Amino acid sequence: MRQRTSRPRRGKRGEGENGRDRWLITYADLITLLLIFFVMMFAMSRLDTQKYKEITQSLQLTFKSGDSILDLGSGITGSADKNNHKNPDTAAKPQQQPQRGADQLSDRELAFRQQEKELQNLLQVISSYVKDNKLEDQIFVADQPQGISITLSDKFLFDVGKADLKSGSVPVMDKLASLFKELHTTISIEGHTDNLPIVYASKYQDNWELSGARALSVLRYFLDEKHLSAEDFQYAGYGDTRPAADNATEAGRQKNRRVEIIVLRQLKE
Template sequence: MRARVSRRRRGQEPGNRDRWLITYADLITLLLIFFVMMFAMSRLDTTKYDDVTQALQNSFRSGDSILEMGSGLTGTADVNTTRNPPSNPEDERTNTGSEGADVLSQRELAFRQQEQELQELMGVIQRYVSDNNLQNQIFVADEPRGISITLSDRFLFDPGRAALKSGSAPTLAKLASLFRDLNTPISIEGHTDNVPVGNGSVYRDNWDLSGARALSVLRFFIDREHLDPTHFQYAGYADTRPAGDNSTEAGRQKNRRVEITVLRQLQQ
């Protein structure tokens, strides 16, 4: 009896192992149906596509471009604005090219005129220095930023002071007469050596002294010679921009100076 039951169970085992194939076959069938439906839905209707494409092309061709200040596709955009002129190379050269060339040429002419004035100014000052034997007191140089006029402190001030000497007035008045008709900014900069100011000085330090000396020269031009103050700027740099060696007396003397620079810069 037991042998008979065992043979029956062994005979049923192969059938039980193959039942998963039914589920697998159902899954494959469902996937096939899914992809068939997706493929059917994704097929393009060429007739409708051509109709839509033609309609869009007609709309853009007949529409007034907003980029050209038109009314757009709906006809409602920028209805109160003026359209740009047609893009014509001849019109562009006539309307904008000549105007741009005129502006550029005017600026170039202004720079050339300024450069001519600067060279003439330098020549006049050099002749004045030579005629009055001031070669050791006034130095003129053509630098990239402009015409630099360096005045020694011995020519302008007493030691440790910022009040102008009376003997410097004729030279400063001569410079003022040359600056009067210039249409360019003028920078006045005070410089000192690295020796600290004395304890009894009215100035706190070399910064204060250099700024006061530059201001004294500026005041001469504005208050006494009545030059336009909008053409001037001034600053004090103490000993931060030396022109000579502060370890020697000759170098320190060279550093104590006021520089007046007529800048290569057009007024706004």
């Protein structure tokens, strides 16, 4: 009896080749997905030109029509007339909002303007007084960001180590009091010294006490002798903590020994 021998079954023709090529299907799917992804990204990145133009024009109109307290509404980018010269088309279409007149300003804005006029007038009057009386070496006037600063040398006001006003300073103090009476702001009186310790006979222990006593002495003259309102003043003694010059030289130390009267650039509450 013949015994059958098993032979390996042959697969269908081309089955091996198809199995080897199936990775192409996966690769094609991947390429398709990447293509879709980049198409979507490109579509999302495109700008809406019309909307962009509308937003740009809106921002330009806003900047051109912005009101300013200082120049009564010339805007951030300048007046509309300058832009109209550059672009004839916009000249026929006014885009700037009506400027606010003085009657349209708020009470606080008007108060600031009035105060600034007072400060500039004060600066001019005191500067002229100092020049006419040849006091340039003793009194220094300057327009600082915080207000009008009037600096008086300690030699002009006090004897060494003392805080009592000299009789020679009275005319200047009277002049300042007459000007301060018409102001509507706060006046700060600040005493300063050099960095040398007090070694001479004095009732003040250190420069802190001396600078504070000198500032208080000036304040007392305005209140007690000239009867100005105490609500308009404040005072402080800073010792040698705020030098105006170098304490390494005698000339610098002399500048540091001073009383500053600052008419503050601020509205009273």
